[in-house]
Amino acid sequence: DSGVTQTPKHLITATGQRVTLRCSPRSGDLSVYWYQQSLDQGLQFLIQYYNGEERAKGNILERFSAQQFPDLHSELNLSSLELGDSALYFCASSVSGTPYEQYFGPGTRLTVT
Amino acid sequence: AQSVTQLDSQVPVFEEAPVELRCNYSSSVSVYLFWYVQYPNQGLQLLLKYLSGSTLVESINGFEAEFNKSQTSFHLRKPSVHISDTAEYFCAVSFYNTDKLIFGTGTRLQVFP
Numbered sequence: 001d002s003g004v005t006q007t008p009k010h011l012i013t014a015t016g017q018r019v020t021l022r023c024s025p026r027s028g029d030l031s032v033y034w035y036q037q038s039l040d041q042g043l044q045f046l047i048q049y050y051n052g053e054e055r056a057k058g059n060i061l062e063r064f065s066a067q068q069f070p071d072l073h074s075e076l077n078l079s080s081l082e083l084g085d086s087a088l089y090f091c092a093s094s095v096s097g098t099p100y101e102q103y104f105g106p107g108t109r110l111t112v113t
Numbered sequence: 114a115q116s117v118t119q120l121d122s123q124v125p126v127f128e129e130a131p132v133e134l135r136c137n138y139s140s141s142v143s144v145y146l147f148w149y150v151q152y153p154n155q156g157l158q159l160l161l162k163y164l165s166g167s168t169l170v171e172s173i174n175g176f177e178a179e180f181n182k183s184q185t186s187f188h189l190r191k192p193s194v195h196i197s198d199t200a201e202y203f204c205a206v207s208f209y210n211t212d213k214l215i216f217g218t219g220t221r222l223q224v225f226p
Contacts, residue, residue, distance in 0.1 A: 002156065033214075043157075043203060043216040056213050090156060102214060104149075104157040 003027065004105035006091050012111045018079040021108045025072055025093030031055070032074040033094070033102060034066055038087035049074055050096055081112045115140045117206050119217035127225050128196055134189040134220045136178075136204030143209040146187040148178055151201045151219075160202070163187065174198075199224045 003026035013019055025032050034046040036059075045058035049068035060066075063081075068074045078085060088109050092102040118137045126132045138144060145164050149157040161172040168180040178189045187204060204217040 002158070004156075042218045045213055045215070048213065056211065058213065092157075101159065101162065103159070106156040 002103040002105065004091060004093050004103050006089075006105035006108050008108060009106070010109050010111075012113065013081060014113055015081055015083060017081050017112075018077065019081065019110065021076040021078070021089055021091075021110075023074045023076070023091030023093075023105060025074070025091075026103055029093035029095050029103070030072065031094045031096040031102075032068055032072070033092040034060075034074070034076050035090040035092065035104075036087045037090060037107070038084075041087075043090075046076070078110070083112050086110055086112045115142075115206070115208055115215060117204055117215050117217040119204050119220050121220050122218065123221045123223065125223045125225065126194055129193045131192050132190065132194050132198075132222065134202050134204075134222065136187045136189065136217060138185050138187065138204075138206045140185070140206065140208055145207040145209075146178075146180060147205040147207070147214070148172075148176070148187075148189050149203045149205060149216075151203065153200070157203065160189075194222070194224050196224050196226060198222060 005024045007022045030051045033048045037043045046060040047066050048056040066076045088107045090107045091105045094102045116139045147162045148160040150160045151157050161170045163180045171177045176191045201219045203219045205214045
């Protein structure tokens, strides 16, 4: 158990809908990262937040957005969903004072039908 | 451009045989290197990391990896594998002064009895 929690575990929704994925980092970790894992794209970095502020952006679509709240949990919002958005979405956290060691949550499996 | 390459998508091996999973990276700046393991239906777990110092790093379950700067490689090895080592292994690179991880495409290690 990494200490990172993600909800829900599974999500099935229809095209055009909007969903919210939630992540709670390990106690004491200030950074949260979101990744997308799909068969065709592999594991792709989406976005990072540090202590409530956006810190780095990767291959995140404009239909996707994220935020980190004062209690440090984070939410990833996916809108206007397409079939190709079906993937496993991982959240990871790190202290960001110790170098570059990220702990991953169990993931949310999103299926768009 | 900075990238990570895992040349082998699948590596089949018999139990108690040695194995090497290859990872090469491309970068003009200093890097930090990681191997993550993903067991079926689970999130990623950090297996081992190279940040600085000794170029040979070891994990608690018998894996080791060696950072080779001249060959820009960070291959993962185990002298004798077990059935329980069956999993997907991801090499990842973090470039100096960023927290972002860039992952390779993964290598599926299948250990047969």
